[in-house]
Amino acid sequence: MQRLKGFREFFPEPLPPGQEWSCDLRQHIQDCWRRTARRYGFREYDGPPLEPLELYTAKSGDEIVGQLFNFEDKGKDAVALRPEMTPTVARMVAATERAYRKPIKWFSMPQLFRYEMPQKGRLREHYQLNCDLFGETDPGADAEVIALMIDVLRSLGLGEEDFVIRLSSRKAWQEFFEREGGKVEAAYAFFQAVDKMERDDAETFARRLEPTGIRPEAVRAFVSEGKPTVELQGILDNLTARGLGGYVRLDYGVIRGLAYYTGVVFEAFDRKGEFRAIAGGGRYDGLVEMLSGGKVRMPALGFGMGDVVLALLLRERGLVPSFESTIDVVVLVEDETLRGESLGLVQRLREAGRAVDYTLTPLKADKQFKRALELGAGHWARLERGEDGGLVVRVKDLKTRVERVGKPGEEPALLAE
Amino acid sequence: MQRLKGFREFFPEPLPPGQEWSCDLRQHIQDCWRRTARRYGFREYDGPPLEPLELYTAKSGDEIVGQLFNFEDKGKDAVALRPEMTPTVARMVAATERAYRKPIKWFSMPQLFRYEMPQKGRLREHYQLNCDLFGETDPGADAEVIALMIDVLRSLGLGEEDFVIRLSSRKAWQEFFEREGGKVEAAYAFFQAVDKMERDDAETFARRLEPTGIRPEAVRAFVSEGKPTVELQGILDNLTARGLGGYVRLDYGVIRGLAYYTGVVFEAFDRKGEFRAIAGGGRYDGLVEMLSGGKVRMPALGFGMGDVVLALLLRERGLVPSFESTIDVVVLVEDETLRGESLGLVQRLREAGRAVDYTLTPLKADKQFKRALELGAGHWARLERGEDGGLVVRVKDLKTRVERVGKPGEEPALLAE
Numbered sequence: 001m002q003r004l005k006g007f008r009e010f011f012p013e014p015l016p017p018g019q020e021w022s023c024d025l026r027q028h029i030q031d032c033w034r035r036t037a038r039r040y041g042f043r044e045y046d047g048p049p050l051e052p053l054e055l056y057t058a059k060s061g062d063e064i065v066g067q068l069f070n071f072e073d074k075g076k077d078a079v080a081l082r083p084e085m086t087p088t089v090a091r092m093v094a095a096t097e098r099a100y101r102k103p104i105k106w107f108s109m110p111q112l113f114r115y116e117m118p119q120k121g122r123l124r125e126h127y128q129l130n131c132d133l134f135g136e137t138d139p140g141a142d143a144e145v146i147a148l149m150i151d152v153l154r155s156l157g158l159g160e161e162d163f164v165i166r167l168s169s170r171k172a173w174q175e176f177f178e179r180e181g182g183k184v185e186a187a188y189a190f191f192q193a194v195d196k197m198e199r200d201d202a203e204t205f206a207r208r209l210e211p212t213g214i215r216p217e218a219v220r221a222f223v224s225e226g227k228p229t230v231e232l233q234g235i236l237d238n239l240t241a242r243g244l245g246g247y248v249r250l251d252y253g254v255i256r257g258l259a260y261y262t263g264v265v266f267e268a269f270d271r272k273g274e275f276r277a278i279a280g281g282g283r284y285d286g287l288v289e290m291l292s293g294g295k296v297r298m299p300a301l302g303f304g305m306g307d308v309v310l311a312l313l314l315r316e317r318g319l320v321p322s323f324e325s326t327i328d329v330v331v332l333v334e335d336e337t338l339r340g341e342s343l344g345l346v347q348r349l350r351e352a353g354r355a356v357d358y359t360l361t362p363l364k365a366d367k368q369f370k371r372a373l374e375l376g377a378g379h380w381a382r383l384e385r386g387e388d389g390g391l392v393v394r395v396k397d398l399k400t401r402v403e404r405v406g407k408p409g410e411e412p413a414l415l416a417e
Numbered sequence: 418m419q420r421l422k423g424f425r426e427f428f429p430e431p432l433p434p435g436q437e438w439s440c441d442l443r444q445h446i447q448d449c450w451r452r453t454a455r456r457y458g459f460r461e462y463d464g465p466p467l468e469p470l471e472l473y474t475a476k477s478g479d480e481i482v483g484q485l486f487n488f489e490d491k492g493k494d495a496v497a498l499r500p501e502m503t504p505t506v507a508r509m510v511a512a513t514e515r516a517y518r519k520p521i522k523w524f525s526m527p528q529l530f531r532y533e534m535p536q537k538g539r540l541r542e543h544y545q546l547n548c549d550l551f552g553e554t555d556p557g558a559d560a561e562v563i564a565l566m567i568d569v570l571r572s573l574g575l576g577e578e579d580f581v582i583r584l585s586s587r588k589a590w591q592e593f594f595e596r597e598g599g600k601v602e603a604a605y606a607f608f609q610a611v612d613k614m615e616r617d618d619a620e621t622f623a624r625r626l627e628p629t630g631i632r633p634e635a636v637r638a639f640v641s642e643g644k645p646t647v648e649l650q651g652i653l654d655n656l657t658a659r660g661l662g663g664y665v666r667l668d669y670g671v672i673r674g675l676a677y678y679t680g681v682v683f684e685a686f687d688r689k690g691e692f693r694a695i696a697g698g699g700r701y702d703g704l705v706e707m708l709s710g711g712k713v714r715m716p717a718l719g720f721g722m723g724d725v726v727l728a729l730l731l732r733e734r735g736l737v738p739s740f741e742s743t744i745d746v747v748v749l750v751e752d753e754t755l756r757g758e759s760l761g762l763v764q765r766l767r768e769a770g771r772a773v774d775y776t777l778t779p780l781k782a783d784k785q786f787k788r789a790l791e792l793g794a795g796h797w798a799r800l801e802r803g804e805d806g807g808l809v810v811r812v813k814d815l816k817t818r819v820e821r822v823g824k825p826g827e828e829p830a831l832l833a834e
Contacts, residue, residue, distance in 0.1 A: 001472050001508060001708075003465050004496060009509055012460035012523065016516035023461045039767045041744055041774035041792075043429035044440045048420050048542070049466065049528065050486070050498070055418050069467070071488030074532050079421060081467070091418060092426055099433035101791065103777065106429065111466065115491050125465070140777040151767065241757035242764040291418075327458055340658035347659040350456045350568065357458035360520065360557040374518065375458075 006116070006124030013323040024323035025314075026127070029307055030109055032155040033129040037107040040148045042131055045106050047088035049113075053078040055087045059260075059291060069113050069124075081113035085130040085304070086284075087291055093134050093300075094292035102135035123308060129279075132302030134288065139231050142264045142283060142301060143238035149268060149279055149303050150239075150247045156310070157319040163278060165268050166251035167236070170261040170282065172229045173252070176222050177214065186212040188259055194219060195257040223252045235264065260284045264301065270313055278313065279305035325376030329395075329415065331358040332372070332382040334365045341383050341391060345408065349381065352412045372398070379415060383408070423533070423541030430740040441740035442731070443544070446724055447526055449572040450546040454524040457565045459548055462523050464505035466530075470495040472504045476677075476708060486530045486541075498530035502547040502721070503701075504708055510551050510717075511709035519552035540725060546696075549719030551705065556648050559681045559700060559718055560655035566685060566696055566720050567656075567664045573727070574736040580695060582685050583668035584653070587678040587699065589646045590669070593639050594631065603629040605676055611636060612674040640669045652681065677701045681718065687730055695730060696722035742793030746812075746832065748775040749789070749799040751782045758800050758808060762825065766798065769829045789815070796832060800825070 003009055010023035034044065053070050070080035082088060085108055093104060108130045116122055131148055133141050146165060153163055170191070177190055193208035197219070200208070206216050228236065228250050239248050248266075256265040263283030270278065281303025288298040314320050329349050333342045342358065349356045357375060359368055372380045379397055386392040395414040396403045404414045420426055427440035451461065470487050487497035499505060502525055510521060525547045533539055548565055550558050563582060570580055587608070594607055610625035614636070617625070623633050645653065645667050656665050665683075673682040680700030687695065698720025705715040731737050746766050750759045759775065766773045774792060776785055789797045796814050803809040812831040813820045821831045 001469055001475065001504075003508075004467060004469060004494065005492075007465035007467060009465065009505075010461075010463040011509070011513065012462055012517075014516075016513035019513065023463055026463070027461060038743065039770065039772050041772060043743065044427075044444060045429055046427040046440055046443070048424035048426065050421060050424060050530075050542075052418055052421060058418065069490060071490075073486060073488075075422075077421065087418075088426075091420075092428070096428065096433035096436065099431075100429075101788070113467075125467075136777055138778045144777060147764070237757070238760060241760040243761060244764070326455065326460065340654070343655060343658040344660065347564070347661070353456065355456050355458060360553055360561060361555045371518070 004124075006122070008123065008125065021311075022320075022323070025311060025320055026307065028321060028323075029156065029310060029314075030127070033107075033109055033152060033305075036152045036155045037129070037131055037148065040105065040131075040144070040151070042105040042107040042148070044108060045089065045092060046108050046110065047082070047085070047092060049082055049111065050079050051082050051088060053080045055091070056080060056083060059087050059287075067114050067116065069115050082110060083112055083114045085110050085112070085128065086132075086287065086302075089130065089132055090288045090291040090300075093298065094288055094296040097134065097296060097298060103141060104134040105132075106134075107131045127307040129305040130302060131281075132300060134298050134300045137285065137299045139234045139264070140238060142231075143235045143242075145281065145301055145303060146235065146248065146264075146266055147239060147242055147244055149266075149281070149305070150244050152305065153268065153278070156314060158313070158317065160246045161271060162313075162317060163247070163268050163270050165248040165266050166254045167232060167248050167264070167266045168250070168252050168254040169229055169232055169263060170255065170265050171263050172232065173255055175229075176218075177212075180214050180218050183211070183213045190214060191255055191259075192257055194255045198253055226250050226252055232264070256280060256282055260287045260290070262286055266303070268305075274316070275309050275313055278309050279303055325378070326355060327357045327375045327377040328354040329356045329379045329381050330368070330372035330375060330377040331356060332365065332368045332380050333358060333362075334368070334382060335385075336362050338383045338391070341408070345381060345383060345393065345411065348409065349411055349415075352415075354415065381411065381414075421541075423539070425540065425542065438728075439737075439740070442728060442737055443724065445738060445740075446573065446727060446731075447544070450524075450526055450569060450722075453569045453572045454546070454548055454565065457522065457548075457561070457568070459522040459524040459565070461525060462506065462509060463525050463527065464499075464502070464509060466499055466528065467496050468499050468505060470497045472508070473497060473500060476504050476704075484531050484533065486532050499527060500529055500531045502527050502529070502545065503549075503704065503719075506547065506549055507705045507708040507717075510715065511705055511713040514551065514713060514715060520558060521551040522549075523551075524548045544724040546722040547719060548698075549717060551715050551717045554702065554716045556651045556681070557655060559648075560652045560659075562698065562718055562720060563652065563665065563681075563683055564656060564659055564661055566683075566698070566722070567661050569722065570685065570695070573731060575730070575734070577663045578688060579730075579734060580664070580685050580687050582665040582683050583671045584649060584665050584681070584683045585667070585669050585671040586646055586649055586680060587672065587682050588680050589649065590672055592646075593635075594629075597631050597635050600628070600630045607631060608672055608676075609674055611672045615670055643667050643669060649681070673697060673699055677704045677707070679703055683720070685722075691733070692726050692730055695726050696720055742795070743772060744774045744792045744794040745771040746773050746796045746798050747785070747789035747792060747794040748773060749782065749785045749797050750775060750779075751785070751799060752802075753779050755800045755808070758825070762798060762800060762810065762828065765826065766828055766832075769832075771832065798828065798831075 008021045010021050011019050013024045068080045113125050190212040197205050261282040262285045265282035267280040268278040283301035285299040331346050381395045394405050406414050425438045427438050428436050430441045485497045530542050607629040614622050678699040679702045682699035684697040685695040700718035702716040748763050798812045811822050823831050
């Protein structure tokens with residue numbers, strides 16, 4: 001009755017032998033995602049993890065089914081665990097957009113699922129930050145979304161030396177394609193060929209291009225010349241004005257394979273090139289209209305950032321914080337006749353917002369103290385009988401070794417520094 | 418392509434017409450859950466939302482299958498969306514307990530799924546806070562877990578007048594059953610009968626009891642006498658020492674239907690009796706052993722608290738905070754020649770941790786100001802040309818109406834109060 005292949009269990013740190021996924025790290029990543037998105041004025045939404053299968057086949061065709069966890073439920077409905085968030089958010093926005101001010105800036109961090117043959121490092125689920133902006137065509141919106149992607153990565157401690165956003169434009173490629181006399185019916189094949197050109201050898205690339213009517217040399221020249229369109233230059237200038245210019249570079253080598261992008265496209269990579277893309281996104285002005293069955297027209301762009309590559313990169317760069325010390329105060333119960341009053345002390349400290357632990361059963365004083373150290377607690381606190389027979393609270397800061405004494409109820413002040 | 422029946426979409430507030438589930442409220446509930454569990458020294462874990470079907474049938478028998486979202490995946494594995502967390506956490510603890518200090522105090526807030534016929538108010542998914550304590554038999558552990566349940570509800574603003582924990586004991590009922598000469602083979606039927614007695618009429622109750630050899634009058638007398646066992650009295654005293662005595666009352670009317678409870682059982686109810694149970698739990702000292710196939714023996718207790726009844730109760734009691742104001746500062750761009758510098762201002766404020774919004778495209782000054790008010794922003798900030806031609810930042814607190822002026826870079830101080 002082990003867990004299913006490709007699914008993760010998340011444990012508290014320090015991780016037990018043989019476990020590699022930390023619930024503390026997952027929470028740290030999700031906290032940074034949420035905090036940064038909120039600073040940008042993005043609001044959180046979520047949808048069901050189980051959706052009608054048709055939601056995905058309508059967007060991506062029947063071929064997608066082979067990659068899904070799909071089944072027929074007891075009510076004979078064809079359903080699937082969500083492999084991506086875009087169809088869900090497009091439905092939610094199309095249904096309610098009139099109630100929201102534009103632009104609509106939304107984020108979510110769903111767990112997504114795909115049925116793939118288990119391979120090393122290939123999981124069947126991951127968490128993905130999704131940030132989308134609806135209702136604005138101006139490149140200022142594109143810059144805002146790219147700046148958010150940069151700041152999400154920065155909030156995790158990654159800097160200019162760690163990652164770069166490769167910025168490109170599906171529109172620029174479309175114009176190139178038309179200028180070079182590409183065959184209209186082969187446009188998608190052309191995007192696919194460019195998407196794969198970095199991985200392909202010259203021969204394969206030429207073969208992929210053949211039906212499109214475009215010469216490989218023309219493609220290579222366009223990429224190496226790398227002349228920004230007016231729109232891309234505007235986005236670069238906007239990011240530079242924010243002080244984020246060093247995180248982004250124009251690079252037509254990126255095009256993104258999916259059919260529905262209509263404008264800017266971008267991907268984040270680690271500078272050393274050790275990992276797959278960290279995040280990617282772009283503008284898809286026609287998608288809401290398509291997914292709403294033509295009912296709602298709404299320009300949009302967004303990006304997705306998964307947690308798996310990100311966690312590997314953070315570990316590799318030494319950017320995973322220590323999660324060992326989660327206890328602020330250990331209350332020592334050295335005199336069992338004071339257990340009741342000690343429980344009152346525990347309660348007061350917790351009500352003051354402190355994380356507090358104590359031994360649930362009688363234990364020798366030195367073992368309780370040892371446990372406080374093992375827990376990495378910041379302080380211990382204990383009740384003692386004062387000279388007049390009344391109770392006093394003694395608090396010790398385990399870092400500075402400073403002790404303070406006060407009356408019961410004065411604990412917040414004793415812990416103040 | 419609507420969402421599936423019984424599944425929720427969570428929208429940002431203010432909620433659009435026809436929508437009842439707020440992502441902000443979901444986050445508020447989960448924040449309170451997490452914060453309180455951490456104050457008690459509980460650590461977060463999570464497992465897969467999809468599990469082998471056998472994990473649930475091994476614990477609950479084949480009858481459970483009718484209530485599950487289960488299917489055969491493409492690899493021919495029988496799998497199910499998790500209907501509860503206990504089998505998952507028991508597996509995780511059994512596999513790794515040697516690496517953790519005892520007692521192990523863990524929490525999680527999984528989304529759980531059950532296939533039920535759609536009815537008004539009956540959902541097919543919900544979030545559930547799960548808190549469990551492993552490795553301690555002492556009633557001090559029971560009191561700690563019950564105190565946590567109380568403080569989780571208090572953290573949401575619920576008080577003594579809103580809810581009560583009904584405290585009972587499967588062990589006390591077991592002793593009663595043996596003392597009264599109940600038939601050993603009918604023990605489970607007896608627990609089931611007691612579990613349903615509050616909803617059943619006298620006749621039905623008597624019929625349910627018949628095969629057990631216990632008289633209805635004896636059961637009623639035991640409940641109304643309500644004499645605490647030594648163990649229960651110890652738990653009540655422990656909670657009273659924390660100042661939480663007013664939140665709990667002994668009540669043998671609670672027994673909990675599931676087979677595996679072995680000691681204390683408890684349920685939280687709203688005092689007005691308008692809702693189903695808010696939360697429930699108990700001690701299950703044999704479950705880890707059973708679920709680990711006899712490999713690991715580990716006493717344990719825990720509770721679960723769902724988000725659906727809780728959200729309804731919070732709304733009914735007026736305890737849902739306002740989520741309308743999520744923006745700290747709106748940056749006004751009144752002079753388009755200053756847009757680049759204004760983006761720098763936006764960036765600095767966000768890097769100082771503020772939630773900042775601004776108009777992505779040129780807009781009349783009065784409309785920008787109106788939007789700041791609509792967003793419920795705390796401040797606006799804008800760049801102006803000073804008398805010497807240099808730039809100054811003006812910040813206005815929209816509540817106190819105080820304006821402050823400083824140099825670019827001084828914004829954190831201008832916003833300080």
